[in-house]
Amino acid sequence: MSQADSSMKLTGEYLKPMPIKNPNIKSITMLPLVLIGGCILLTRAAYSLSPNEKPIICIDPGHPSETSAGASDNGLVERHINWLVALQLRSLLTKQGVKCVMTKSNEMEFVTNRRRAEIANKAHALLFIRLHCDAAGGNGFTLYYPSHSGRKYGVTGPPPAVCHESEKAAHLLDGVLKVKLQGYLHANPVRTDDSTYVGSHQGGVLTGSIFARVPTVLVEMCDLTSHHDDKFIATNAGRERVATALDQAIERYLEFQMLHARNARSKGI
Numbered sequence: 001m002s003q004a005d006s007s008m009k010l011t012g013e014y015l016k017p018m019p020i021k022n023p024n025i026k027s028i029t030m031l032p033l034v035l036i037g038g039c040i041l042l043t044r045a046a047y048s049l050s051p052n053e054k055p056i057i058c059i060d061p062g063h064p065s066e067t068s069a070g071a072s073d074n075g076l077v078e079r080h081i082n083w084l085v086a087l088q089l090r091s092l093l094t095k096q097g098v099k100c101v102m103t104k105s106n107e108m109e110f111v112t113n114r115r116r117a118e119i120a121n122k123a124h125a126l127l128f129i130r131l132h133c134d135a136a137g138g139n140g141f142t143l144y145y146p147s148h149s150g151r152k153y154g155v156t157g158p159p160p161a162v163c164h165e166s167e168k169a170a171h172l173l174d175g176v177l178k179v180k181l182q183g184y185l186h187a188n189p190v191r192t193d194d195s196t197y198v199g200s201h202q203g204g205v206l207t208g209s210i211f212a213r214v215p216t217v218l219v220e221m222c223d224l225t226s227h228h229d230d231k232f233i234a235t236n237a238g239r240e241r242v243a244t245a246l247d248q249a250i251e252r253y254l255e256f257q258m259l260h261a262r263n264a265r266s267k268g269i
């Protein structure tokens with residue numbers, strides 16, 4: 001199934017309204033099948049890193065934004081939980097030598113979803129990880145990614161290459177989270193933006209995804225309407241467990257990307 005393609009650039013209609021320097025997509029190539037968390041992933045596009053380049057992750061603690069101030073249920077405020085987990089995640093990733101860029105400088109800062117994506121783009125993040133808690137009558141964690149482009153404020157996005165990378169990232173992260181959170185939070189299947197409330201009202205793509213030019217994954221870490229999830233995420237130990245699982249999942253993702261970059265370099269692509 002392996003086949004090498006010519007280089008793919010994020011150009012054309014997708015970037016015209018918002019010209020942002022391309023992420024370091026240098027080539028499309030096929031990697032061997034990689035077994036991660038019980039899932040076989042097949043990868044094609046590479047966000048390559050030079051040997052001395054520090055990987056950058058953009059952490060997006062959800063809300064407040066133009067969408068809402070965030071959910072609340074059973075005495076818990078989503079915005080606050082998102083913020084606390086984001087800080088813990090930043091601390092863990094930083095200790096591993098990962099550069100973290102946050103989309104907010106304090107918990108109450110209002111940042112539009114477009115702006116959040118633009119911060120991730122500007123940082124040339126290898127991943128734009130968006131932290132939320134649901135309140136929809138379900139339970140457990142769910143990961144979402146954009147499966148196709150949408151259009152908002154005259155801009156079309158994300159480009160197909162970003163959709164592809166986002167899908168790959170979502171499944172890879174999910175594979176690790178399933179293992180690390182087993183017995184603590186129920187694992188829901190990975191879903192696309194179409195399944196979200198906002199996405200379903202604007203052509204199946206979240207605003208943050210439309211403007212993303214780097215891989216983007218939104219994590220609903222739990223459901224605040226579930227008493228089980230509530231009790232878990234209300235404790236520092238619970239939030240720490242989620243942050244640690246996310247840290248390990250992101251580190252696995254970075255290892256995977258660097259392996260891909262090394263393979264591409266050794267082939268001279």
Ligand SMILES: [Zn+2]
Binds near residue numbers: 071132
């Ligand atoms: Zn939310």
